[in-house]
Amino acid sequence: MTSKLPNSAPVVIIGGGICGVSTLYHLAKRGVNAVLLERRKIASGTTWHAAGIVGQLRDSSSQTELGKYTARLFRDLEEETGQATGYKQNGTINVALSHVRQEQLLRTHDHAARMDVESFILPPAELAEKWPWILTDDIKSALYVPSNGQVNPLDVTTALSKGARAQGGLLFEHTTVTSLVVRDGKVSGVETDQGTIATDKVLLAGGMWSHLFAKAHGVTVPLHACEHYYIVTEPMADLPSDQPILNISEERTYWKEDAGKLLIGGFEAQGKAWAKDGIPSSFEFDELPFDMEQAEPELELMFARMPALSGMGIQTFFCGPESFTPDGRPYMGPAPELEGLFLATGMNSNGILNSGGVGLTLAEWLIDGAPSRSMSPLLASRAHPFQANTAYNQERAAESVGFHYGLHWLGHQVLSARGVRRVPLHDQLTKAGAAFA
Ligand SMILES: Cc1cc2nc3c(=O)[nH]c(=O)nc-3n(C[C@H](O)[C@H](O)[C@H](O)COP(=O)(O)OP(=O)(O)OC[C@H]3O[C@@H](n4cnc5c(N)ncnc54)[C@H](O)[C@@H]3O)c2cc1C
Known part of the structure; x- marks a missing residue:
């Protein structure tokens, strides 16, 4: 340059x-x-x-503001720079399989209104029409955000x-x-x-x-790098380019159209830290070996959700690193x-x-x-300052991968990398039956 x-x-x-x-x-x-x-x-x-995927509604107003502005910027960037970006507003659909997630969708719907992002609750019949390739019988409700989209x-x-x-x-x-x-x-x-x-x-x-x-x-x-997986199918003739992106939080999977193919990714409940001994100095446009065992729970759910996948070729099994924070x-x-x-x-x-x-x-x-x-x-x-501890970050970041589709309960306690820092009375408190948070 x-x-x-x-x-x-x-x-x-x-x-x-x-x-x-x-x-x-x-x-x-x-x-x-x-x-x-x-x-x-x-x-x-x-x-x-x-x-x-460019979704705007995040778990804080601050991050939602970042996403909202990004969506606006991407809409106009191609015209300003003359460089194609592949940006399209095909919308996202988040579905709920249980009452808890249904409640979460309703809260997200409220959050959307407060943040001035248009959203709709979709009746199951409409969802089945928009996503005819997947089984929808067990889906309780769906939230559609038309102004979300995707970019290259x-x-x-x-x-x-x-x-x-x-x-x-x-x-x-x-x-x-x-x-x-x-x-x-x-x-x-x-x-x-x-x-x-x-x-x-x-x-x-x-x-x-x-x-x-x-x-x-x-x-x-x-922070520490963890592995993240997706698969890409062979081209699907009937997949429209404006197909809305689908999120199935309970199954920890996301589904999107990708140049005529279906790209399906997963965020495991417990992720896997990568490069514990350091990132190779040669790293450039690299991908990582696809760990079938690690991705298996989400892969099984993808194939169960879309039975036709079994008869289709999977062109790509992709794994790449991304940083996750405690x-x-x-x-x-x-x-x-x-x-x-x-x-x-x-x-x-x-x-x-x-x-x-x-x-x-x-x-x-x-x-x-x-x-x-x-x-x-x-x-x-x-x-x-104690979070400068690299071993702590490796362990905790792997758990953070699970936050992506996790339920964010108030007072939710993490399970990994506990006991990194202890008060002088730790042992006495333990003996006295203390619970640590
Ligand atoms: C499989 C996968 C799918 C994803 N899908 C999505 C998605 O759908 N939507 C979404 O929002 N996000 C997604 N992400 C996450 C997204 O890709 C990352 O969050 C984002 O790319 C991070 O950008 P960055 O600029 O922070 O980091 P990077 O892209 O990693 O850039 C950091 C750069 O810093 C350079 N660098 C580091 N140290 C030095 C140094 N000392 N001197 C000079 N240069 C240095 C590196 O070479 C690197 O190019 C996905 C991630 C993965 C792995």
């Missing part, structure tokens, strides 16, 4: 995944010519292989980089940031394998690489341990749908000192 590194920059962004590139784009829109550094090619980390993650990242560069943003591929330069407790630059850039503001948008990079500088970014939420905003360092990382498989909002919000943080919308549940400052 650009050839010579500048000596200084108002902002340096580490990582050319969709979140870093979106921030470069939004900074450029505000007249700030930031520099983005990517160790390989843009989108070659996690972004390129995402399923590209690689193309949309390219469009954002094109839009950023057209407005003065600088993007350097094959440039690895080896360390931050810190002076008097503040960021004063970055060292790269191509030279040094002076800056007092750095955004770490390094996806699954962020934890160890930050840790090397005494900054806590709790509480299933991203880390955004200033890192409290190091002045001048900002974070946009730990996307928990929502990085495509978050990306527009992440870029907009981080640009405000970097330019104005604060975002114009509340990001309380997503603040980087919620991390505790």
